[in-house]
Amino acid sequence: MGQRILIVDDDAPLVEALTGLLGQAGYEVRSAETAEAALELVRRESIELVLLDIRLGSASGLDLLPQLKVLRPEMSVIVLTGVGTIATAVEAMQRGADNVIEKPIDPPRFLALVAKGLEAYALRRKTLQLERLSAPSRVLICGEGSALRNVLRLAEAVAARDTTVLLCGETGTGKGLLARFIHDASPRRKGPFVELNCAGLSRELTESELFGHERGAFTGAVERKIGLFEAADGGTLFLDEIGEMDYAVQAKLLNALEQKRFRRLGGVTEIEVNVRLIAATNRDLERDVAAGRFRKDLFYRLSAFSLYLPPLRERREDILPLARHFLAECQMPHVRGLSREVEEILLSYDWPGNVRELKNVIERAAILCPPGSELLPIHLPPLRASATAGVKPHTPDAEGVAASRVPSEESPDQPLSAGTPSSISRVVEEAERHLLKLALRAHNWNVSATARELGLSRDTLYRKIKKYNLAPE
Template sequence: MKNAGTKEKLQHSNSDGKENDQLIESFQLQVAHYKKEKDILLALSDDITKVRDKNDLITLFKKRIKGLYHITHTIVTLIDYKEGSYTPFLLDNDGSPIRSHDRYSEMVQSHFSLNEPFIQTVLKSDGPISFVLEDIMDKPDSPPFLRVNYEKGVKSILMTCLMKEGKPMGFIHIYSDDVNGFSEEFRSVIKGIVPQISGAVSNIIKNEEILNKEKEKSFLLDFSSAIATVKTKEELASAVHNALRKLSPECGFIIRRINEDNSTLSPYVYHFNKQLDRKMLAAMEQSRFPINDGLQNRILASTIPLFFSAEKELQRGNASGYVQFWKELGISNFVGIRLRNAETNLGILLLDIEDINLELVQGICSQISIAMSNIIAHEQVDKKQNEQAFLLGFSTDITLVRTKQDLQDAIFTVLDKTMHTKLAMIRVIDDDGIHLSPFMFDRSLFDNGKNDFEKMSSMRITVDEAYTAQVLASKDGVMFNVEEELRNGNDYAKLWKSTGLKNMYGLPLRVNNKPIGTIWLLANKLSQLIVKGICSQISMAIANIQANEKLFAYKKKLEVENDYLKEQIKTIYNFAEIIGSGEEMQKVYRLMSLVAESNTTVLVLGETGTGKELIARAIHNSSPRKDKLMVKVNCAALPSNLIESELFGHERGAFTGAIDRRIGKFELANNSTLFLDEIGELPLDAQAKLLRVIQERELERIGGKQVIKIDVRLVAATNRNLEEEVKAGRFRADLYFRLNVFPIHLPPLRERSEDIEALTHFFVQKYSRNTGRKIKKIAPRVIQQLRSYTWPGNVRELEHLIERSILLSTDGALEEVYIPQNTDPGKKDEAHLLNRSLEEMERSYIIDTLKRCLGKISGPGSAAEVLQIPGNTLHSKMKKLNINKADYFGN
């Protein structure tokens, strides 16, 4: 009504109608402006009351304003007075033109300084203030987001403070791509809406805090549930990793536990997002870091989490290796929180994380501490149970001990594998009750101080020796720190130091409270329960061994005397499998006894049938390799194309027909003896390969690439004259020299006639049993017959002749033997010649001469001329000796 009255007065008071119209129009525009502003403010206020999600505020604001005014996008930043910066809080996720800029992520995460001239101007303004980006973006200390927006087409920015309780809490940033995009009308609207926006932002912050609190509570409840089921270190590591991953996907961590020495910490569980190589991982897991390193002690003393910079720690001289290690992993900043259960520090948690909710992390650490305490308690219980089980098992092992060697094996095994320590020395008190003698020790422990150990271990000391007396007088033993003993001038300490172990434990050995000796163990740390338990068991075992040694002393003495008497009645060279004790065989036995114990290559030479394989087997059975099977190869029986495969083996597919891998005879004979019979029959190409294997002691299977080391003792045999074979080029000289290291020549049977009777009785007994014939008597004339025969086939021929004669005998006596009478007249072997009559020898000689003369009997170049007898005489002899044309013109 008031406005209507004013209009009526104006119309009547001014006669100039045109001027009144202008005033009316101006008033109407003013009214429309106020109405528009009022509508906008009311609409925005109404929208703001509906805002629940923080980014909805920007969306609604832009939706109401953008259609009326020329803007591109809007964001809200919040002030952190403690840090002296402001950071993005509400973002225009849909309309911002800079989202495609390569620095967008950087801008979203940046903390911009409140000391910049640009933002100071905004803070000092009593309302919205606008800037042209081109005018301010390159000025000193201007925030980089100005240029980033300019590069994406933004021309101007309107800034105004958001207030809370009379103090700026943040800023609203409004951008336009028009240099003159912000009119007075727009500024007025913004100024009017700022209180509502400030209230909305404040509410959003409160709601977020409430939601975060709820999330934290929910998170801690979930983590508490997960941690409640944890029983092992591995489960703890998994639970912590899963929880921290929810806070920060890239978060790495390591928990260090305070060691039993209370002066160092070692890695307990950990997880790094970056892959560690094995060397780095092993170095980290085995490290022990001093508590007082200037960093860990600060964490353990602090009730709140502490933030650290790896670079700054290095600059201030922190020499801890893990700081440099983390820097190499790319970890620049980390947080340290102590892990504490009640009043006891358990260790520390180190996090590779930049932004952290301290309250939440403290809640996590509280849960971790409880779980860690429970795991340690379980570990201690398990440790005691394992120790008790171990002592029970060790007690069982000790009950089986009968000898000093058994005890040493049991002690060395249990100390090395279970306790990770070494036996330095066990000394036992002598019968005089004064001196102590070395009983047992681990010589390998003192490789670096071998000379000193040999000297000190050989000494006999008394019970009054300073360190021994101290140990014997103690209840549970004495621990000597190696470094301290070095400083005190302990003569033994230098030797202890050479092992690299930190402590020497000296413990008394007692049986029924009576000291029987001392045991000395080198280790870094030992369990008192286990040490006490094994000392008791070892004491009983030593006492039992000493008692057994005394009980068996007299028995042993009698056994030694008995063995000595037995040795006296034995022959010097006893090879039971070989029959014969004549002079020639005694020479062979002597050579065999000299070479049997060694690994020397032996070459057995002799005629066919002399028993070369028997000699090889006797050498093997008398050697240290007798517990393994001797492998035999008959070189004459091998096809030339299979010799290499037979000796050295082959891989599958090495040649046609090689359907499976084959292990050669050399591999089969590893750590045993290989007998190469008829070595003279080996082809030249196989000889070369055999020589390489003998020289190098290694081989490769046919078609294989792996070099196989072998340890084979070689015995070779042949009936050929290898020297003649070498001259003829049929045998390699270098292989012959390799084989001919220790030759043994077997005499033919005709040269050892004194052994024929013993051999005859042996074969009669053998084949009587095999054939079922009971031969109880051998006629004397049989033995005489056998001795007069020259035996071109040697012992083998004698064996077969006896077998045939037994089969032909009809009663229990061997009355005659069937010695061959008709031998091949073409043979010139000495043995055959000695068994022929004069007539047979003359007939054979005439036939050979006729063959050489192509059957010509008389005349020049005839057989009669060669024999230097008349042709008629030769005709007469041929008729008398029944020599026909077929004899010298035969096939």
Template sequence: MRVINHKSVGMFATHFLLVKEVFLLNKILVIDDEEHLCWALERGLRQEGYQVMTSTRGKEGLELIQNETPSLVILDLKMPEMDGLEVLVKARDLMPKLPVIMITAHGSIDTAIEAMKLGAIDYISKPFDLNELKIVVKKALMVSRLREEVVFLRSELNKKHGRILGNSPAIQEVNTLVEKVANSNATVLITGESGTGKEVTALSIHNLSYRREKPYVAINCAALPESLLESELFGHEKGAFTGAVVRKSGRFELADQGTLFLDEVTEMPLSMQVKLLRVLQERQFERVGGTESIKVDVRIIAATNRDPMECVKRGTFREDLYYRLNVLPIYIPPLRERSEDISLLTIHFLQKFNPSQEKMISPEAMELLMNYKWPGNVRELQNVIERSVILSQGNQIEARHLPKEIQNVEHKKRTIEQGLILNFPDKGISFDEVEKELILKALEKSKGNQTRAAQLLGLTRSALLYRAQKYQLKL
């Protein structure tokens, strides 16, 4: 019964991914009354690069916890003077977030479960294999580090209210541009693929502007036929057409003093584009069926998932309207070009769809999310996390809870990408040397960009850092 919680692989706090697959600088404290076991564990764990301290008495172990602040404790359940459960309780009082792995004797499972309830992160039963313990230690350290990151991420998310989420350079540039243009009255044209966050960006501009207390009104220009679109934008007088039984104010009137967001503006019929251009130039209009000119003070933000210049060339979008809207252009990059933001967005959506409890995500599931290309961008990621939260019964989202197209991403990548051709010598080959050479080639191809190099190798950045450290490569 393992409760190894989550991993949110990403690149954050100089860029979020400071998680490493082996924690070489972690101090591990072993508390066990059997001296030979302490010696064996110390020797085995030091071979993995950990700093190791040992103690054969619970009281002495607690003093080491207080003075040395270990990263993890391996604690025997049965000890004289002070048993493991008592040490566990006191250790958690000294360091509430300290991960503790319990060592239990055969037949002590009930007591081990009690230890888990008191805060132990995992347990292992005697007799155990040293390699098995090493895996448990590695996972426990990973969970501990990632819990710290979740706390940090959540605090960062609270700071980023009203901004598009992301720590990639591209999104930082977008947020900087949003802040600069917010208090201008000039029109803004936001471009980018569907699901990248164009409306979120538009709302951010409004919320950061002096118009924030006034209405923010949005309309999708592709969702309505021309006859209805005109009435929705400009309103209509009573009797203007069949069914117009009362006067109706349009979106321009409703947005007076505030912001009007025109989504998918390139889908607007050409005849409506002429009328929109006139309103943008004169800042006044007439309701459908009316003769009275209505003046409004509205900030216009438009968006499209198409290339507007291509639409101009095809004759489906007026060139003069394009230049009228494109005073302040903002481009939102697709999620596949800023994969370092996936972990941050995942944590955000986990918090959004599961606010009452800590729903975690397994390392394998996060690895798949990081490697997927996200054709639906942030909106698709949001839908995937919402679906996974519903399908996962426990407190952890596993790879099996993800859609099939994401589960199969590694297989597809291996079969689609061009294969690597190697000349295999008769005398054999050093796998370590091949791996080292591949890392160097990837770094060379990415011009030293660690994130890109990791992507070329099908790894996370943390895995790349670990392997580079293993081969003593300077990044």
């Protein structure tokens, strides 16, 4: 299975051309003509990079961009535009884009930017995995709802046994945290907790990651590699997004689970392991079994004990405790808490990105909140209220919109020449200037505190303040 790319564009000839170009380069391509179709694909499949047209009929690709990043923050996004401007590029990057490409497409440059975007995705995914491993399990237990308490009660019960566990739920509900919670509550807690995200991995790479290989097993195997089954011996192996695993590898996984032994690739010696498996998926595996995409025998083996993590919209009583927890995690003592208006907005929103989206929203709001203030609606991004919540949709007013965008000193109609170094550097400098201004304002122009937060020396920060002619307002 190649790396998976989603093209979001309503221009059928261009989509066909890009699909052919990317397919020849070995990528697996999906396409969507509307924002709704794109969101559904990202929820259902593991997408590594999105090529997003800035115009989707009457809709704006820039409005869709943050919604995509909420669902999969590690995913790379490249914006396609017919007429590039400085303001467009700045806004796209501010909303989470990795790059902007102006049409018509230059194939060599286009493929180079796609490869760069996929490298950025891999780095972000690894960072998220490391953060997940170090994240405290208390995020799970700070909710107050009966649905979550019931899940934790069942998780504690199964933790005492070596039963294989299948965790089901939408993206962002906390399946990885629940897997760690089960491990920490089990007799294996002193053993290793090893994680593999199965999405986007080829058959050969998945086998090598799980079972390891001997030197010379295949081209590039210059030394012996220990697989994750061996690394997890005496502990827990967590396979995230198992529904994305190659069909042929599923048979080998089932055999290793049942026999508790396996061979490395290119090896002849059977290796015995004592591993407890926890798997997670956001897919409907029963439907995948019926469609022939997932092995029935492996599904029955995995689902001996299933736990379903309900989405945040089905446990609204957990929203405010989680929001307060994430605000405390931001370690910004100048923020006094959540205002009543913000609480109402948070409770009225359906949170399609679930706990992950809530965490991102609170962190963003805390950065924009001035010292001594509560979080106010102007610090929040646009959040559309549930149709049944009886609350008006939240859209920041002019002050809030201004605070969430990078102000451009260029004319908004000034063309952005594709690949022109001076244009690109201006975009980067404008973004840096705005971020420095926000950070300094948040620390009431305390240079030492701002430098510590940004990871800069005082001298470097002073040089940048002078460079951008920044001063207290």
